[in-house]
Amino acid sequence: MKVSFPHLGNLWIPLKAFFSGIGIEVVAPPPTTRKTVAIGAQLAPETACLPLKVTIGNMIEAINSGADTFLMVGGIGPCRLGYYCELQRDILSDLGDDVDLVVIEPPRGHFRNTVRFARLLTSRAGVRDVVEAGKLAWEKCIGIDVCEQLANAARWSEAERGAVDRAVRKGLAELDRASTIRDVQAVIANTVEHVRSCAVVGPICQLDSCARSLVTDRYGALLRSEEGDLSPLSVGVVGEIYVVMEPAVNMNLCKKLGTIGAQVMQPITFSGWIMTHVVLDIVKFMPKPDMLAWATPYLGHFVGGHGVESVGHSVQMARSGFDGVVHISPLTCMPEIVAQSILPRVSEEEGMPIMSLTIDEHTADAGLDTRLEAFCDLLAERSGKRLDGISGAGRWKDMQVL
């Protein structure tokens, strides 16, 4: 049995650690590329949302590298994600691929699937091994969140273009190799030092949400921001989790913003998502971060997916003094259409520009570049801040002389 799963950003690192830890062979799909998207777009229904198309592309590519069992998350709606597994199963079986799809359902959803998943977990290992592997995977999960948040907070000030990304990439590769929790923590500490040596790390923890505290609980001391009178342009990125977390799909949006000279804040993290949507769903007595309270009165009810988070985080960022927010969503995403309808009102009343971008399989780099540049330009003009983080220095200085 070779287990695989669709990609979601760097989530393959903890998943691989987890399944290797319980004695199951893992085949991570090849990294998502334009070709992956094209394969998926060909097989999936035309007006299905982009994540379905990309995950199907991932699955086909993983089958070609030998995978025969897939893990997929389920759900009980109203977002379409909960029904992905059925369409994926249909599409793969109609193609004649003999693969098994193990669906991870919320326990109150489909009991049979939950049992099947539990059986898969304990097929090669005892409960103690599962717990140990889980701990390591969780540490790695927080690790990738730290790396990503760090890159977003530091890229604008890198002395040499690409230095931060090189440091983070190296850190992630080491994170993948790390085999104990202590190794993971050492790798993260090294990466933070490495990034610090080539860039100024801006303030990372400004928002009060669950995800933030998970990252800062462990690595807060390392991540303290440098004192000084730095005030880079701060831009938030909100939206549907898949397009926010998958750089291959959002065309490296955060990196683009960083290169332009903006310090990026992305409030959705893997560890935060697992905490709020999996752990706190089961352990009900622990308090959940209440995004709905932030989203009211603009949006008064949960709408599935990340609709409430998009609105809530935008409000939160506006009130914490951010310069602007970029909202990204896949085409026809229902919760994000609700958010997209409401965000102009949020923008108007909270006094912070918000730009909504819709992503689908036809989105191209250049179109995104020009829009992001124009948006950041406007934000800089509006806030009086300069976009001369060192990385974009030459270009933007010339612009300002003109």
Next chain:
Amino acid sequence: MTMRVGVPRGLLYHEYAPAIHTFLESCGAETVVSPQTNREILEKGLALCVDDACLPVKAFFGHAAVLSDQVDALFVARFVSVERGAYICPKFMGLPDMIRARLQNAPPIIDMCVDIRQGLGSYVSSLPCSDTCKILGVAPRRLSWAVGAALMAQRKEDRRRVKRFAPSGSAVARTGLGGYTRESIYETSLTIGVLGHAYNLDDAYLSLGLISKLEKMGVKAVTAEDYAYDNLRRWERRGADRKQVFWTAGRKLIGAARRWRETGEVDGMVHLTSFGCGPESFVAEVIARDAARHPAMPLIILNVDEHSGEAGMATRLEAFVDTVRMGKSKR
């Protein structure tokens, strides 16, 4: 003076009109319903709504805009769920907020929440704490009573609608036809099952008159609304190898498609979807994949949006009906 409450003629109004009217009248309000969708209404909606939304939602914005300066309040219910364990569509859950955010100078919006996911009992007990009482100026007890009256009116109407439909003997119509002659093609009486959301099919402007077009071609059209929902839900689970969909309309359509396919009550199926409809993109795929596995039942999927032309639909529909007719008379 009684309060004038505007009810946009769109989305779930087409299914729950009796309940909505009874509810508002029981609360002592006068209801004003927007006119049938027309070009002007749709264009108003297009200007107000975001591009990515589906056609019926855009039309709904238009209906709300038309009403907004004639009434004291707008009734835009937040339909979360109308049965246990299923939703309708995320857009409906945020509809009042979307209208509030996009409609300038809107009157107060009555965003009464309809959420029966946890059962009717817990829904009714959650009613008194909503803002609805405040806007309508009624006591919580009266509100609960109005909801009860609305539910009863809706149930009565549902029963009446299902009774009205006596399944035609399409099996009878099938007998007695010999070989294929040009005359016999057009003598064959056809029944076509039309799949689609009630708010599209009942709206002649959005569906480009799909049902009346079929009737003009001498076809008897049946829709999922002609059956009791419980019956369709049973059909949906019958021999199902997939997990149950969690959208009420999806259950209805998949159930109807399976019923038609297995009983042969209809000779072909037309599925009307609106571009950008989230649940439909999956439900239509499920229906189409099942239909492909049972090729005896022809199926055509027609997708409409604000750019759809009537001629395009007419030719495809005629071609489909001719094909079905031809196939039937050959049998």
